[in-house]
Amino acid sequence: MGVSLGGDRLGGMETTTVTTDGAVLRLDGTEDDEGVDGGELEPTRPPLIATDGRVRLSFSRIDTFQQCSLRFRYRYVDHLPGKSATYLSFGTSIHAALELFHERTLFGMPSQDELLEFLYDHWDSSGYAEVSRDRQVDDYRRAQHTLQRYHQRVADDYRPAADTEKWFELPVGDEALVVGSIDRVDVDDDGDLHVVDYKTGKLRDREKVRGSLQLAIYALACEHLYGRLPATVALDYVVAGVEVRVAVDELDLDGAREAIVDTARRVLDEQYEPVPTRLCDWCDHQSVCPAWEGDGEGYGAAVVERDRLRRELRRGLGRLRSLEAGIDRLADELAERGLDPVGSDDTATTLRGRPAEDVVADDHDDQPDDQPEDQPRGTSTAG
Numbered sequence: 001m002g003v004s005l006g007g008d009r010l011g012g013m014e015t016t017t018v019t020t021d022g023a024v025l026r027l028d029g030t031e032d033d034e035g036v037d038g039g040e041l042e043p044t045r046p047p048l049i050a051t052d053g054r055v056r057l058s059f060s061r062i063d064t065f066q067q068c069s070l071r072f073r074y075r076y077v078d079h080l081p082g083k084s085a086t087y088l089s090f091g092t093s094i095h096a097a098l099e100l101f102h103e104r105t106l107f108g109m110p111s112q113d114e115l116l117e118f119l120y121d122h123w124d125s126s127g128y129a130e131v132s133r134d135r136q137v138d139d140y141r142r143a144q145h146t147l148q149r150y151h152q153r154v155a156d157d158y159r160p161a162a163d164t165e166k167w168f169e170l171p172v173g174d175e176a177l178v179v180g181s182i183d184r185v186d187v188d189d190d191g192d193l194h195v196v197d198y199k200t201g202k203l204r205d206r207e208k209v210r211g212s213l214q215l216a217i218y219a220l221a222c223e224h225l226y227g228r229l230p231a232t233v234a235l236d237y238v239v240a241g242v243e244v245r246v247a248v249d250e251l252d253l254d255g256a257r258e259a260i261v262d263t264a265r266r267v268l269d270e271q272y273e274p275v276p277t278r279l280c281d282w283c284d285h286q287s288v289c290p291a292w293e294g295d296g297e298g299y300g301a302a303v304v305e306r307d308r309l310r311r312e313l314r315r316g317l318g319r320l321r322s323l324e325a326g327i328d329r330l331a332d333e334l335a336e337r338g339l340d341p342v343g344s345d346d347t348a349t350t351l352r353g354r355p356a357e358d359v360v361a362d363d364h365d366d367q368p369d370d371q372p373e374d375q376p377r378g379t380s381t382a383g
């Protein structure tokens with residue numbers, strides 16, 4: 001399948017578009033609290049529920065639903081417009097350059113200059129419409145440095161990919177069709193497949209990578225496309241310059257299937273509830289969300305009050321720990337000198353008192369603990 005990218009140049013305002021097999025696609029970036037997650041290619045607004053009754057999902061849709069199902073509804077059911085974001089454009093541009101760098105029809109590795117040319121040709125300015133030109137230039141330079149470092153890192157082991165930006169449509173159960181594109185598929189000398197996904201966000205540890213729903217989806221998609229699971233899947237954190245690779249049997253594929261089907265069923269049941277968390281700060285729909293209505297009633301007040309209490313608690317705990325550490329030192333010193341200023345049999349224990357965590361735990365004993373940490377009381381997760 002031939003893929004050609006029609007891109008933008010620094011300073012341009014167009015949105016990157018991609019054509020494949022004659023279909024016009026748009027970049028539908030996904031976001032989270034760690035930053036950009038590249039982009040997923042979606043045909044222009046296909047229906048959420050297909051004629052066969054399957055819900056059309058992607059990793060970013062499932063992720064959004066799991067974070068806040070009402071946000072999912074605003075974005076994918078009501079199609080409320082979202083804001084462009086610089087980090088989405090940055091990620092899109094890096095992905096486009098790396099797609100060309102690993103293009104399987106190449107005869108040899110593109111030079112560093114050629115890689116930077118790919119970036120120039122496919123720089124996506126759409127997210128920079130509301131920021132200064134300097135900010136965009138800074139990000140462009142950061143993208144150049146990121147790709148230069150990438151080139152140095154992979155030069156010794158470079159080989160063209162078996163596939164890049166490989167589109168998939170994966171049926172799961174009777175309820176879901178998961179769509180998306182795999183950034184890169186490599187094949188080694190033994191014929192084993194290896195899936196790579198580029199990340200321009202924050203570096204995650206190996207445990208988080210093993211638990212990644214996105215990688216599990218890509219492994220299942222790989223099996224669907226090529227008839228076998230990949231041997232490994234990897235997240236390549238290109239800004240940090242670190243690739244985290246795990247064997248496919250470390251992934252929870254059954255758990256991924258369950259999460260996909262569960263999301264599809266909840267979409268079919270129209271189970272949409274606001275779930276206010278700190279991620280609301282990145283939500284484009286606060287102005288219409290009931291969780292943020294008014295200043296004295298409903299979720300809005302609860303969220304504001306919760307955040308204030310958390311700030312106070314954090315400050316209080318910091319001060320408490322510092323006092324505990326000072327008292328510990330004092331108690332040790334007094335014990336060493338054989339002094340007993342509080343008239344206790346065990347001066348050190350009396351001075352130290354109970355650890356802060358125990359005091360806080362006791363203070364919470366009268367509260368039910370069957371609600372997620374970030375959820376105001378009285379809010380249903382509508383599960």
Ligand code: SF4
Binds near residue numbers: 074279280
């Ligand atoms: S503001 Fe928060 S609770 Fe409301 S839709 Fe957005 S993420 Fe959900």
